[in-house]
Amino acid sequence: MVVMAAKKACEIMSKSMFEEVQRWGCMKQTGVSLRYMMEFGSVPTERNLLIAAQFLHKELPIRIARRAIELETLPYGLSEKPAVLKVRDWYLDSFRDMRSFPEIKGTNDEKEFTQMIKAIKVRHNNVVPMMALGVQQLKKELGPKIVHEDLDEIHQFLDRFYMSRIGIRMLIGQHVELHNPNPPPHCVGYIHTKMSPVEVAQNASDDARAICLREYGSAPAVTIYGDPNFTFPYVPSHLQLMVFELVKNSLRAVQERHMDSDKVSPPVRIIVADGIEDVTIKVSDEGGGIARSGLPKIFTYLYSTARNPLDEDSDLGTGEAVIMAGYGYGLPISRLYARYFGGDLQIISMEGYGTDAYLHLSRLGDSQEPLP
């Protein structure tokens, strides 16, 4: 593999473009709430889509530039890792695409714009595993010199970076989906106005059990308690991702703990509770739990032991397909998804017994996107 010397942004682009990145990266970001997205998108007239596109035409470059700048100023030489440079180049290319798109004046412009941002989203599909690879490259280099507190700065960067990515992809995906001539019933873009959390939990559990079955030959039962007729507005794909992650972890823990036992494995239990402020989904297992001292690690990006599927890839150019799992980022990123719309994810464990995960989803929908 040819190792290219790390080139700074100012070296690979024109001076004026570099200055634009700096300028846009300092502009104030504008957040929207779930409720606003839902109300605005429920009337997808040509005029409204035009207004939305014009908003995105101004807002997305700000968010993209901000991240591009941060990618260049990471500590411990993380910015120079080949995988991180690749991600930075994706961000710079996307910034360039956005800035060179002319003013959106009519429906044709708007349709082209939508195609453009759709392509940008595809370009960034594998940012998470690519960044994970960069972090791994850094770990190998630092070796035993790593001091846990120093890595805190990298953790905080990754939290901001991935949260921002969730927002950008939500805005793009929502806008693209509003052009769907045959949307599913009750859906406004990505938002299902009558989402049943029990139903989503059921689907996510089935997926997780299928994976467990494939890996171990058997899978513990998952029981779900809650009103299947209860619905509220949310983004099903987000909830599915989070519940899948939690149930997957629980199934694995129970399976590992009871593999050599004759008795029936204790089921994983899900409770769906609807309150006034929150919908809370608890995923409980009797998988033996995690020691209190080990709990902070489960939310870190730097201690993952899972194999990175990109590691064996000598050509960093391929990345069209979305790569699932394999790099242990499930929990921290699930928590970011929960917090994106004003919720949270908490994990409490009883060492020697099992673990409870609490997913709080804000029902009110008034939370502004976090804008790190």
Add this chain to the structure above:
Amino acid sequence: MVVMAAKKACEIMSKSMFEEVQRWGCMKQTGVSLRYMMEFGSVPTERNLLIAAQFLRKELPIRIARRAIELETLPYGLSEKPAVLKVRDWYLDSFRDMRSFPEIKGTNDEKEFTQMIKAIKVRHNNVVPMMALGVQQLKKELGPKIVHGDLDEIHQFLDRFYMSRIGIRMLIGQHVELHNPNPPPHCVGYIHTKMSPVEVALNASDDARAICLREYGSAPAVNIYGDPNFTFPYVPSHLQLMVFELVKNSLRAVQERHMDSDKVSPPVRIIVADGIEDVTIKVSDEGGGIARSGLPKIFTYLYSTARNPLDEVSDLGTGEAVIMAGYGYGLPISRLYARYFGGDLQIISMEGYGTDAYLHLSRLGDSQEPLP
């Protein structure tokens, strides 16, 4: 009631004593661990008791003086409230008693010393409700001017103050108890070397159910899951206090939620798990839960709505009897007890469903006392 003008410590004592308080209040505190207390106290020879008494004679004045000084420098005029002045006077009197006790040279000295510190402990029996009264007096005065963020300073003071009190009373109580000629089997002072958490949980639940029965005429069931033969070293009175508090809250929540229902109330469930680092006790209820926005309040000292039994007492001098409950400090103080030996208390709630309380007790016993 005659309102006395608040007198500062420097006004009510001799200059030299005042300077001593300042000097001792700045000395370094020395903590001990549960394990050390247990190992040391398991050999209660006259010589060891002498050594212990000499340690306490140096250590207790440091801790007492530190608190006396802090009591004089509280924000928002809390230091001038009559109830707080009373507590300060208790601390100053106790400091004086300690400092005027001569050097401990033999067993007779040691026995007298033990009687003296026993009397000090009794003097301070009602510090918690008395401080609570002082805080109430402050609240009435500040009225609507209270800004939640300002009160954070008072919260942190009370946490430090009460944690220190737990430590002082543990040291005194342990030393006094070591003189018991007929200790219960397997006990080293306050520490039960083979405490069964299931047994303690049963006792605490029975007590809590009795109170619920008295107040409501009925009480939900409490189920306890765990190995009754599992034991580890701990202070049973501490655990009893914490579990009692949690079960009391759970029973009340369930009772209130299901009062008008014909169906049987859902039981409160306790799980006792033994791990390598921790023993964890979970108390779960289906009492309807607490909204996420309301959760931080349950650990505060300033938002309690319960009636203070001292409020009606016009003569602040009476206070020999230990007053139980009534001022809503149960949860924050339970958490301090948990943390005293390196554990913790976490409360998670599912709004619309119920609440789970997790009591983590450190099994290793190596944690040093927290010394705020």
